[in-house]
Amino acid sequence: xxxxxxxxxxxxxxxxxxxxxxxxxxxxxxxxxxxxxxxxxxxxxxxxxxxxxxxxxxxxxxxxxxxxxxxxxxxxxxxxxxxxxxxxxxxxxxxxxxxxxxxxxxxxxxxxxxxxxxxxxxxxxxxxxxxxxxxxxxxxxxxxxxxxxxxxxxxxxxxxxxxxxxxxxxxxxxxxxxxxxxxxxxxxxxxxxxxxxxxxxxxxxxxxxxxxxxxxxxxxxxxxxx
Ligand SMILES: C[S@@+](CC[C@H](N)C(=O)[O-])C[C@H]1O[C@@H](n2cnc3c(N)ncnc32)[C@H](O)[C@@H]1O
Numbered sequence: 001x002x003x004x005x006x007x008x009x010x011x012x013x014x015x016x017x018x019x020x021x022x023x024x025x026x027x028x029x030x031x032x033x034x035x036x037x038x039x040x041x042x043x044x045x046x047x048x049x050x051x052x053x054x055x056x057x058x059x060x061x062x063x064x065x066x067x068x069x070x071x072x073x074x075x076x077x078x079x080x081x082x083x084x085x086x087x088x089x090x091x092x093x094x095x096x097x098x099x100x101x102x103x104x105x106x107x108x109x110x111x112x113x114x115x116x117x118x119x120x121x122x123x124x125x126x127x128x129x130x131x132x133x134x135x136x137x138x139x140x141x142x143x144x145x146x147x148x149x150x151x152x153x154x155x156x157x158x159x160x161x162x163x164x165x166x167x168x169x170x171x172x173x174x175x176x177x178x179x180x181x182x183x184x185x186x187x188x189x190x191x192x193x194x195x196x197x198x199x200x201x202x203x204x205x206x207x208x209x210x211x212x213x214x215x216x217x218x219x220x221x222x223x224x225x226x
Contacts, residue, residue, distance in 0.1 A: 003099075004097050004099065005097055005098070005099040005122050005123065005126040006072030006073075006097045006098075006099075006122075007072075007121060007122075007168075007178075007179030007180045008072075008179075009177065009178065009179030010071075010072060010073045010076070010121075010178070010179060011072075011073045011074070011075060013177055013178065014052070014053070014073045014075040014076040014079065015075050018053060018079075019052045019053055019055070019076070020052065020053075020055040021053070021055055022055055022059075023055050023056045023058070023059035024055075024056065024116050024147070026116070026145075026147060026204070026219055027056045027059070027114060027116050027145070028059065030112075030114065030143075030145045030221060031046065031059070031060060031063070031065070031112075031114075034112065034143055035065065035111065035112070036063075041063065041064035041065050041066075042064060042065070042066055043066070044065045044066060044111045044112075045065075045066045045068065045108070045109070045110045045111050045139075046060050046065050046066070046067050046068065046110065046111060046112050046113075046114065047068040047069070047070070047105070047110045047112070047113045047114070047137075048060070048067075048068070048069045048070075048113075048114045048115075048116065048118075049070060049098045049101075049113065049114065049115045049118040049119065049130070050070070050071055050072075050098065050115065050116070050117065050118020050119070050121065051069030051070060051071050051076075051077075051080060051093070051118075052071055052073070052076045052080070053076050053079040053080050053083065054069060054076075054079070054080025054081075054083055054084060054091070054093070056069075056114065056116055057069035057080060057084070057091045057093070058080070058083060058084060058087070058089065058091075060091070061084060061089045061090060061091040062087075062089050066092075067091040067092070068091065068092045068093075068094070068105075068108075068110070069091060069092070069093050069094070070093075070094040070095075070096050070098060070101075070104065071093075071094075071095065071096075071118075072095070072096065072097050072098075073095070074095045077093050077094070077095045080093055081093055098118060098119070098122075098130050099122070099126050099129065099130060101130055101133040101134065101137060102133045102136060102137065105137055108137065109137060109138065109139045109142070110137055110138055110139065110142055111138075111139055111142050111143070112138075112142060112143040112144070112145060113134045113137060113138060113142070113143075113144055113145075114144075114145045114146075115144075115145065115146040115147065115148075116145075116147050117147050117148075117149075117217075119131075119146060119148060120147070120148040120149045120181060120182055120184070121178065121179060121180055121181055121182075122180060122182065123162075123163060123166055123180065123182065124163070124165075124166065124182055124188070127182065127192060128192060131144070131192055131193070131195065132195065135195045135196070135224060135225070138224040138226075139224070140224060140226040141223060141224060141226075142223070142224045143221060143222070143223055143224075144193070144196055144220070144221065144222050144223070144224075145220070145221045146218070146219075146220045146221075147217050147218070147219055147220075148182075148184050148189065148217065148218045148220070149175075149181055149182065149183050149184065149215075149216075149217060149218075150183065150184055150185075150186075150203060150216035150217055150218050151165060151183045151184060151185045151216075152183070152214065152216055153175075153183055153214065153215050153216050153217075154172075154173045154174075154175075154208070154212075154213035154214055154215060155167070155170040155172060155173040155174070155175040155176070155181070155213075156170070156181075156183050158170055158171040158172040158173070158176075159171065159175075159181075162180070165182055165183045165184070165185070165188075166180060166181070166182045166183075167180070167181055167182075167183070168180050168181075173208070173209075173213050174208065174213075174215060184218060186201065186218075189201055189218050189220060193220060193222050195225065196222030196223055196224065196225065197222065197223050197224075197225050198222055198223045199220065199221070199222035199223075200220065200221050200222070201218060201219075201220050202218070202219045202220075203216055203217060203218050203219060204216070204217055204219060205217075
């Protein structure tokens with residue numbers, strides 16, 4: 001049986017500082033490409049894994065979609081609820097561990113499930129298990145979207161390796177303080193998404209600290225095989 005996977009360092013982080021307030025450009029692009037032309041946006045169910053303080057859920061709800069978000073941090077979910085309420089918009093928000101996605105969402109089926117940096121904060125076996133559950137929770141033709149840290153990204157060397165390419169206690173750079181992170185190879189990404197069809201694996205890279213630090217992320221999308 002899968003153990004609790006969510007790293008409680010996140011709770012500490014949300015109590016002491018914030019995370020992204022606004023949606024990621026990649027999430028905006030994915031939602032726009034696939035769903036902006038929907039006849040009735042309220043019929044489109046979009047779920048974000050690891051929604052934090054609601055930056056992406058806020059955007060999806062504001063755009064008229066039936067938005068869902070789950071995060072392990074109660075503080076983050078409370079902040080997300082408060083933000084949506086204060087801006088007069090609504091979404092379904094759940095505190096919970098995505099390792100138990102199937103139990104948490106039962107009979108619900110989604111048009112898309114988005115992961116903007118959540119799964120990469122877990123051990124590889126958890127990522128594999130969650131993607132299997134995502135396959136079951138998508139409607140026929142439903143979409144998966146994922147942003148994951150790529151091998152070669154700055155920070156790994158400053159942390160402690162707990163299994164191949166999974167690090168904790170990263171002591172420097174943008175990943176400092178976030179707890180467990182897996183740095184994916186392209187082979188791992190390709191293997192993880194074999195349960196989906198029409199898979200595109202792209203990447204984006206940026207430098208930081210006057211080019212001393214390189215950050216690379218895989219940007220993956222695909223479709224349910226059903
Ligand atoms: C890097 S942040 C990304 C937040 C947000 N998606 C964004 O785009 O800014 C990762 C989030 O995933 C959550 N998370 C990581 N692993 C999780 C798990 N196993 N279950 C639930 N939430 C998880 C963390 O609590 C955190 O809020």
